[in-house]
Each structure stands twice: as structure tokens, then as C-alpha cells.
Amino acid sequence: MARFTFRLPDIGEGISEAEIVAWHVRVGERVEEDMPVADMMTDKATVEMESPVSGVVVELAGEVGDQVAIGSALMIVETDAEEGAVSEEVEEQIEAENPGVEEAILPGTGGTADEVGGGGGEPQAVRPEERPLHQPSAGPPPRAGEDKVLASPAVRARARDLGIDLASIRAESDRLRHSDLDAYLRYGQAQGYHAPHANRARPDEAVKVIGMRRRIAENMAASKRAIPHFAYVEEIDVTALEAMRADLNDNRGARPKLTMLPLMIVAICRAIPDFPMINARYDDEAGVVTRHGSVHLGMATQTDAGLMVPVIRDAQDRNVWQLASEIGRLAEAARSGKAKSEELSGSTLTITSLGPLGGIATTPVINRPEVAIIGPNKIVERPIFQGDEIVRAKLMNLSISCDHRVVDGWDAASYVQALKKLLETPVLLFAD
Structure with a gap:
């Protein structure tokens, strides 16, 4: 028997660590080569890690929510081969992809492997495979049928922590969501989906802030700390x-059915050339504002894991039908967890909408390091005056939040007025 240490490889984004958002194996279980073993989250996307060898899992490098450094041990597997027969070839491959692993910082030491020793003699180098890994508490293995249930890694992890069989939960759609799990917990596992007693309180639930939710929390806190926001709201007649x-x-x-969003994006892009300060990114550490010529539009999208922002590249070069297709493709990729890292980064301006939830007005938080975010609100029908007549009109409030270090209030208001003119006279959207 031989032990193989699977080290977390460089995912290719220039990151130093990744967060464990889901384990697909447990200590004592057998894994096969290329079998998914963990979901690791970076700043941009969630990446599925696959085992490079077959064998029995001996140790795992932490629990969901823990950070694992690139090049450090993620999992130790006891293979069926003789010592060195399998691991040598794979180890050489991993080491080639992760040079300098031997000098990785050891947890709790503040030094490299070569600097950590014992007694008063020569420091003893400690190889990553010799370090003890954290062994999470053993839980129930996945139940029969769970693998056939469509659910995000976050939902699966939460169900495992609660000891709930996913196959026993009824989903409201083709994909099991947190709301379905909440309903199962609330209405009782044995009693089925019956209306709860009017005065019965739900038990308290402690939810660990991990994965996408933690990234969102960190990014939003950083944005509000660093950026002096101001908002401007205008009413637009979209009849x-x-x-x-x-x-x-x-x-x-x-061609795909048009929503309001593609038409709004056309207006946003047509107005940008006269207001380049809106389509910009601010590097406050370097003190440089980059005004971008192309509009790479971030599209805030709600997913099971939280808010994600896929990016429509070169939105200014696409017509409404192309925009509608790209919006649908990116939204589906984000919600299914299949969006690539390059599709979730590099935006220069963001649009966010609550869709059917609407709202009278919003003051969205800027997607740092951008300097503006646009938020269309719900459309309502109201009577308005046109001269001496009262007519029915469809009205929508349009919000914009800006970074006051870069964008002046006059510029933001003028940009929204330009949008208003385009949206209220829609023929201008297609006029050269």
C-alpha cells in the first residue's frame, strides 16, 4: 500500500489560496481516478477538483469554509499500489505544476518548512505529506438517490450537515434549492408539507457564512468602506x-424574446461616449482612473449561491437580439454554476434589476473597482398629464449609484437624462 498526497494545484488565476465549499468524499470512502472530490472557490468561480489516483481517503484538509493554500495538501489517499509505484509519477506532475511547495508556510508557525525544526539542532524540513491534516468529524455517507438530485454544492453541503437525505425532499422546480430545504425543515420531516401551526416558531438556525456568501459579504463591505456612494433617481415614461x-x-x-433589459443596454451603450467617466474603473491604491472605450457590462444575477455578475463583453457592438441571446446564456451559466472565471470578471459598468420583484427605487452598491451601477425599477401604469389631457402611461424609475471621488453629481444626472431621452424616444436607439 502507498499513500499519495493530493496537493491543491494552481487553478490558473494567480491566486494563493482557495476556499472549500463542498466535499464530495469522506474519510474512509473509496475514490476512483478522475472522481470529483471537492469544490473549491476562488475570487471568481467555483472549481471542481478531481482525484488523480484511486484508493481510500485517509485524511482531508479541513471543513467547508476553510481556506487551503495553493500547493498544500488537500487530500491523502491510500492507494492499492506498492509504495512509490503510483504516487511517484503523479507527484512529479504535481510538483512540476507547483514549484516551491516544499517551502510553503506551515499553519501556525509563521515560517517556511525549511525554517521549522525542533530542539537546538539543524532545522528539519517538513514535507507537505508529513503534515497532519485536519480530519473532519465523520458524518453519514451520501444516501442512495442523492446523486440523482439536481442541487448546488452549497445545498448539498447544508443537507449533509443537517443529516437530511436530498432524495426525500420535494422540490418546487427541477433543481433543489435552499427554499425547498427550508420548507422541509419547517414543516417537519415526518409530517410532510403541511401548513405549520400559526403560533409555532421556527427553531434558531446558525448558518456558517462560507463560499459565495462570504465573498459577497467581503466585497460589499469593502465597497461601502472605500467608496463614497451617491444615488440619483429619475422617472422615465417607457410607454x-x-x-x-x-x-x-x-x-x-x-430569435429570442426581448425583455426590457437588451433595449436598456443599447441605450446605456449609446449614451456612454458623451460620459466616459461612467464607464470606468478606479484603482485607488495607484490613484489611476481608467476610462474604458468598450462597455463590458456586468449583469447582476441571482443564483442559489448568491449574487453573481457575469459580463457581457463589448456590449456596444451587439444588437438587441444578440444581447438577448447573451443575457440568456450568461444567466443560465451563472445559475447552473457553469460560468467560466473569465465570464465573471473584467466588467467596466454593472446593471442590476430585481426583475418581477420590482421596487419603487433602489440604491445599489457599486461593484468595486467600477465607479457606477445602474438599477432599473419596476414599470407601473399611472395617469399623467399631457397638456390638458390625462392619459395612461407606463412609468419606470431608473436609479444610478456613483463613486463621488470620480463622478460628479452633475455628470451622473446628465447621463441619466441622456438615457431618459433615448428610452422615451426609442427610435433613437436604432438611429445612426
Whole structure:
């Protein structure tokens, strides 16, 4: 028998560590080569790690929510081969991908492996495979049928922590979500989905802030600490725009159905050349504002794991039908966890909408290091005056939050007024 140490490889994003968001194996279980063993989250995306060898899991490098340094041990597997027969080839491959692993900082020491020794003699180098790994408490193994349930890694991890069989939960859609798990917990595992007693309180639940939720918390806190936000809200009459959208959809043929979002993106891009300070990123440490020529539009998208921002590259070069297709593709990739890291980074301006939830007005938080974020709100029908007549109109409030270090209030208001003109006279969206 031989022990093989699987070290966390460089995922290719220039990161130094990654967070464990889900384990797919437990100590004592057998893994096969190329079998998924863990989901690791970086600043940009969640990456599925696969075992390079077959064998029995001996140790795991922590619990969900822990950080693991690149090049350090993620899992130790006891293989079926003789000592060195399997691990030597794989170890050489891992070492080639992760040079300098032997000098990795050891937890709790403050020094490198070569600096940590014992007694008064020569410091003794400690190889990563010799370090004791954390062994999480053994829990119930995955139950039969769980692997057939569609659910995100976060939902699976939460269900495992609670000892709940995913196959026993009824989902409201084709994918099991946190809300389905909440309903199961609330209404009782044995009693099924019955309405709870009116005065029955739910038990307290301590939810560890990990994975995407922790990234969101850190990013939002940093944005609010560093950026002096200000907001501006304007009311826009979208009656003509909605009528044009209906006409376009009636004549779309095989093209995707248009929502309001593609039309708004066209307006955002058409107005940007006169207001370059809006489509910018601010490096406050270097003291440099980069005004971008292309609009790489971030699209805030709600997922089971939290808010993600896939990016529409070169939005200014796409027509409404191309934008509609790209919006659908990116939203699905984000919600299914299949969005690539390059699709989740590099935005120069962000748009966020609560969709059917609407809202009268929003003051969204800027997606740092960008300097502005735009938030369309719900469309309502109200009577308005047109001269001496009262007519029915479809009205929408449009919000913008800006970084006051970079964008002046006059510029933000002027930009929104330019958007207002385009949206209220939609023929201008297609006029050269």
C-alpha cells in the first residue's frame, strides 16, 4: 500500500489560496481516478477538483469554509499500489505544476518548512505529506438517490450537515434549492408539507457564512468602506418603448424574446461616449482612473449561491437580439454554476434589476473597482398629464449609484437624462 498526497494545484488565476465549499468524499470512502472530490472557490468561480489516483481517503484538509493554500495538501489517499509505484509519477506532475511547495508556510508557525525544526539542532524540513491534516468529524455517507438530485454544492453541503437525505425532499422546480430545504425543515420531516401551526416558531438556525456568501459579504463591505456612494433617481415614461418591444417580439421569428433589459443596454451603450467617466474603473491604491472605450457590462444575477455578475463583453457592438441571446446564456451559466472565471470578471459598468420583484427605487452598491451601477425599477401604469389631457402611461424609475471621488453629481444626472431621452424616444436607439 502507498499513500499519495493530493496537493491543491494552481487553478490558473494567480491566486494563493482557495476556499472549500463542498466535499464530495469522506474519510474512509473509496475514490476512483478522475472522481470529483471537492469544490473549491476562488475570487471568481467555483472549481471542481478531481482525484488523480484511486484508493481510500485517509485524511482531508479541513471543513467547508476553510481556506487551503495553493500547493498544500488537500487530500491523502491510500492507494492499492506498492509504495512509490503510483504516487511517484503523479507527484512529479504535481510538483512540476507547483514549484516551491516544499517551502510553503506551515499553519501556525509563521515560517517556511525549511525554517521549522525542533530542539537546538539543524532545522528539519517538513514535507507537505508529513503534515497532519485536519480530519473532519465523520458524518453519514451520501444516501442512495442523492446523486440523482439536481442541487448546488452549497445545498448539498447544508443537507449533509443537517443529516437530511436530498432524495426525500420535494422540490418546487427541477433543481433543489435552499427554499425547498427550508420548507422541509419547517414543516417537519415526518409530517410532510403541511401548513405549520400559526403560533409555532421556527427553531434558531446558525448558518456558517462560507463560499459565495462570504465573498459577497467581503466585497460589499469593502465597497461601502472605500467608496463614497451617491444615488440619483429619475422617472422615465417607457410607454413607447414597451410598445416597440411588443412589436419586435411579434416579428422576432426564431430569435429570442426581448425583455426590457437588451433595449436598456443599447441605450446605456449609446449614451456612454458623451460620459466616459461612467464607464470606468478606479484603482485607488495607484490613484489611476481608467476610462474604458468598450462597455463590458456586468449583469447582476441571482443564483442559489448568491449574487453573481457575469459580463457581457463589448456590449456596444451587439444588437438587441444578440444581447438577448447573451443575457440568456450568461444567466443560465451563472445559475447552473457553469460560468467560466473569465465570464465573471473584467466588467467596466454593472446593471442590476430585481426583475418581477420590482421596487419603487433602489440604491445599489457599486461593484468595486467600477465607479457606477445602474438599477432599473419596476414599470407601473399611472395617469399623467399631457397638456390638458390625462392619459395612461407606463412609468419606470431608473436609479444610478456613483463613486463621488470620480463622478460628479452633475455628470451622473446628465447621463441619466441622456438615457431618459433615448428610452422615451426609442427610435433613437436604432438611429445612426
